[in-house]
Amino acid sequence: MNVSKILIAGCFTAFLSLPAGAQELTGTLKKIKDTGTITIGYRESSIPFSYLDDNQKPVGFAMDICAKVVATVKKELKLDKLDVAYTPVTSATRIPLIANGTVDLECGSTTNNADRQKQVAFTNTHYLTASRFVSKKSSNIKSIADLAGKTVVSTSGTTNIKQLNEANTERKLNINIIPAKDHAEAFLMVETDRAVAFVMDDILLSSLVAGAKDPSAYVISEDAFSKPEPYGIMLRRDDPAFKTVVDGATAALYKSPEIMTIYTKWFQSPIPPKNLNLNVTISAPLKKAFANPTDSGDPAAY
Amino acid sequence: MDYHWNWAILWAPSPDGNGTYFDMLMDGLKWTIATSVCAWLVALVFGSLVGVARTLPFKWLARLGDAYVELFRNIPLLVQLFLWFFVIPEMLPHDWGTFVKQLRYGPFLTAVVGIGFYMSSRVAMQVSAGINTLPRGQRMAGTAIGLTTAQTYRYILLPMAYRIMLPPLTSEFLNTIKNSSVALTIGLMELTGSARAMQEFSFQVFEAFTAATVIYLLLNAVVTIGMRMLERRVSVPGFNAGK
Amino acid sequence: MSVFSDFDFNIIARSLPYLFREGMTFTLTLTAIATIGGVLLGTLIAMARLSSLPVLPALAASYVNVMRALPLVLVIFLFYFLMPYIGQWILQADRPIQVGALSSTIITFTLFEAAYFSEIMRAGIQSIPRGQVAAGYAIGLTYSQMMRYVVLPQAFRNMLPVIFTQMIVLFQDTSLVYVLSITDFLGAASKVGQRDGRLTEMYLFAAAVYFIISLTASMLVKRLQARIAIAR
Numbered sequence: 001m002n003v004s005k006i007l008i009a010g011c012f013t014a015f016l017s018l019p020a021g022a023q024e025l026t027g028t029l030k031k032i033k034d035t036g037t038i039t040i041g042y043r044e045s046s047i048p049f050s051y052l053d054d055n056q057k058p059v060g061f062a063m064d065i066c067a068k069v070v071a072t073v074k075k076e077l078k079l080d081k082l083d084v085a086y087t088p089v090t091s092a093t094r095i096p097l098i099a100n101g102t103v104d105l106e107c108g109s110t111t112n113n114a115d116r117q118k119q120v121a122f123t124n125t126h127y128l129t130a131s132r133f134v135s136k137k138s139s140n141i142k143s144i145a146d147l148a149g150k151t152v153v154s155t156s157g158t159t160n161i162k163q164l165n166e167a168n169t170e171r172k173l174n175i176n177i178i179p180a181k182d183h184a185e186a187f188l189m190v191e192t193d194r195a196v197a198f199v200m201d202d203i204l205l206s207s208l209v210a211g212a213k214d215p216s217a218y219v220i221s222e223d224a225f226s227k228p229e230p231y232g233i234m235l236r237r238d239d240p241a242f243k244t245v246v247d248g249a250t251a252a253l254y255k256s257p258e259i260m261t262i263y264t265k266w267f268q269s270p271i272p273p274k275n276l277n278l279n280v281t282i283s284a285p286l287k288k289a290f291a292n293p294t295d296s297g298d299p300a301a302y
Numbered sequence: 303m304d305y306h307w308n309w310a311i312l313w314a315p316s317p318d319g320n321g322t323y324f325d326m327l328m329d330g331l332k333w334t335i336a337t338s339v340c341a342w343l344v345a346l347v348f349g350s351l352v353g354v355a356r357t358l359p360f361k362w363l364a365r366l367g368d369a370y371v372e373l374f375r376n377i378p379l380l381v382q383l384f385l386w387f388f389v390i391p392e393m394l395p396h397d398w399g400t401f402v403k404q405l406r407y408g409p410f411l412t413a414v415v416g417i418g419f420y421m422s423s424r425v426a427m428q429v430s431a432g433i434n435t436l437p438r439g440q441r442m443a444g445t446a447i448g449l450t451t452a453q454t455y456r457y458i459l460l461p462m463a464y465r466i467m468l469p470p471l472t473s474e475f476l477n478t479i480k481n482s483s484v485a486l487t488i489g490l491m492e493l494t495g496s497a498r499a500m501q502e503f504s505f506q507v508f509e510a511f512t513a514a515t516v517i518y519l520l521l522n523a524v525v526t527i528g529m530r531m532l533e534r535r536v537s538v539p540g541f542n543a544g545k
Numbered sequence: 546m547s548v549f550s551d552f553d554f555n556i557i558a559r560s561l562p563y564l565f566r567e568g569m570t571f572t573l574t575l576t577a578i579a580t581i582g583g584v585l586l587g588t589l590i591a592m593a594r595l596s597s598l599p600v601l602p603a604l605a606a607s608y609v610n611v612m613r614a615l616p617l618v619l620v621i622f623l624f625y626f627l628m629p630y631i632g633q634w635i636l637q638a639d640r641p642i643q644v645g646a647l648s649s650t651i652i653t654f655t656l657f658e659a660a661y662f663s664e665i666m667r668a669g670i671q672s673i674p675r676g677q678v679a680a681g682y683a684i685g686l687t688y689s690q691m692m693r694y695v696v697l698p699q700a701f702r703n704m705l706p707v708i709f710t711q712m713i714v715l716f717q718d719t720s721l722v723y724v725l726s727i728t729d730f731l732g733a734a735s736k737v738g739q740r741d742g743r744l745t746e747m748y749l750f751a752a753a754v755y756f757i758i759s760l761t762a763s764m765l766v767k768r769l770q771a772r773i774a775i776a777r
Contacts, residue, residue, distance in 0.1 A: 169319025
């Protein structure tokens with residue numbers, strides 16, 4: 001796929017604001033124009049990307065990015081008013097809900113990979129993270145091999161639980177794998193000793209640990225189940241017009257200094273609900289991915 | 303419909319490495335059956351005890367039985383499962399709690415206990431109702447020929463009552479099978495959970511849930527037919543209270 | 546470590562507005578609309594089942610039997626994903642129709658509970674003595690007039706306690722939308738509990754609220770039952 005071409009087209013449409021009436025609107029754009037509403041799917045506990053704050057309103061890094069996308073869509077369609085509807089999604093429901101039209105943009109922590117691209121589309125990558133596990137220091141688990149024969153939890157419908165399943169089969173570890181509905185529930189299983197470890201993207205694990213009652217009781221593994229993989233905002237497949245607008249909006253944002261303001265807001269300052277500071281500096285590959293936005297699902301591309 | 307059907311997915315290998323997606327659903331079916339049967343035993347035992355207690359001539363015992371039924375009947379099953387899974391272990395002494403939580407089949411055992419007690423309140427209502435529909439003369443006849451209360455129940459009331467109760471109990475057992483699906487919320491990979499996992503891994507939503515639907519219908523048919531045969535075998539000629 | 550030593554009642558007090566204004570409102574709206582929809586659709590299904598037309602009774606019976614053989618959790622998942630495609634098919638639109646979480650669950654529960662309500666209404670209709678039907682026809686009523694003025698009002702009245710009992714079951718069943726992360730009462734309680742690490746408090750509180758509502762409702766049903774029994 002020629003990414004740069006799409007990007008140029010995206011920027012072009014986004015910033016020159018071609019009169020919307022000039023071309024026949026199709027797909028999601030037409031729907032948004034007709035209904036005056038765009039539906040955003042958010043997560044319950046993908047901190048700091050998409051989660052519920054103290055007032056149970058969805059907030060986060062990905063939500064801020066989506067707000068920019070919504071603004072661009074509104075401008076693009078020349079709408080005076082664009083309502084935003086929020087629908088909660090889980091790892092298990094997000095892909096069918098995008099595919100069946102319930103949700104237009106999924107703003108969270110969804111790994112972009114070749115497998116999923118057969119079902120949905122992703123816009124430019126907004127984060128890179130590897131799959132690791134968290135456990136209690138007291139259980140003294142150092143490596144993936146140490147998980148053998150133990151009960152391990154992961155969130156259902158994630159790439160992580162798939163990787164855990166594959167590693168389990170490949171290395172004959174006899175791990176008892178429990179699927180949980182969302183990250184908070186999965187972490188709770190480790191906190192209450194229901195499971196010895198929780199396999200997930202390391203950034204999500206760090207934020208869950210930071211929010212735990214006693215963060216010093218937990219350790220995140222060195223051992224990884226995967227290379228750093230890209231996160232992208234999800235949209236429907238086979239809708240090039242909408243994708244062009246969304247790609248244009250995200251590319252413009254990522255290339256501008258504003259992305260660092262948003263990054264600092266969520267990764268290097270106190271965030272709700274507990275005013276914790278995750279203190280995660282931006283990695284070199286992510287910096288590169290912001291400078292040259294890409295929607296590639298291949299970890300090797302970063 | 304704007305959806306790409308691909309039934310061959312059932313025979314594609316699943317990422318859990320234990321064979322195909324169809325095998326995954328079959329594993330789910332096994333857990334559904336195991337959970338339902340074990341929970342049903344719990345429900346029968348406790349439901350019968352409580353159901354009988356509610357018909358005994360001791361007021362306080364009947365009250366206690368009523369309280370039991372109301373308690374387990376008026377809290378949603380999902381909430382009860384969460385109480386058993388997340389709350390009760392925290393209330394036990396620490397070592398016991400840890401032991402309970404680290405049981406390898408924690409979700410299965412919790413489901414058996416949780417669904418078992420939930421269903422026991424319904425069984426108890428059926429048992430009391432079954433005993434109460436028997437003509438009062440039967441109880442009196444028992445007393446008249448010198449049987450103790452226990453003997454009256456053992457030899458006269460219960461054998462008749464259970465026969466009458468067989469059809470409603472069959473439908474409660476079918477409910478138990480359906481209710482076992484709620485255990486997916488505590489991580490039990492029963493049939494609905496397996497279908498959900500198949501959907502997540504293969505993205506073939508409707509193949510997964512349609513296959514599960516067909517399996518539930520077959521399971522339902524097998525149980526229904528089996529119980530009809532049982533009803534016919536144990537029926538008492540001339541005493542056709544169960545219709 | 547005992548849970549009660551650090552039992553935090555404060556968290557419940559602080560989250561009350563959210564729990565009730567958002568969570569319980571969703572739960573009660575879903576319960577009310579699905580009950581009304583379920584009874585109406587269920588009555589139609591019951592009439593179809595008892596009609597003397599050729600295919601209709603078999604069709605209605607299959608619908609009821611299939612729905613009653615399936616777990617609600619499965620149906621909730623399936624319909625949540627399926628509904629937009631059905632909408633597309635009905636409206637002949639070029640892409641799936643957007644169906645919100647509340648509408649989707651309302652339709653799901655209505656269709657599912659209609660199977661159960663239809664059994665109740667069928668029993669209600671059958672409880673009306675045949676003589677009344679014959680009398681209705683004798684004074685020249687049509688089938689629909691007879692149903693409307695003679696059979697259904699009585700059937701409905703006789704079955705009112707059973708309908709309400711089923712409504713209490715439905716009220717409890719709505720908690721299953723938890724699997725879709727929808728903020729019903731239980732969903733709200735668990736979101737607060739997970740965010741603040743206070744699941745024990747929140748689940749116990751949720752259990753107490755469901756218990757009190759269901760118990761009160763079932764006691765009211767018992768009273769109603771007694772009154773109806775006298776009236777008959």
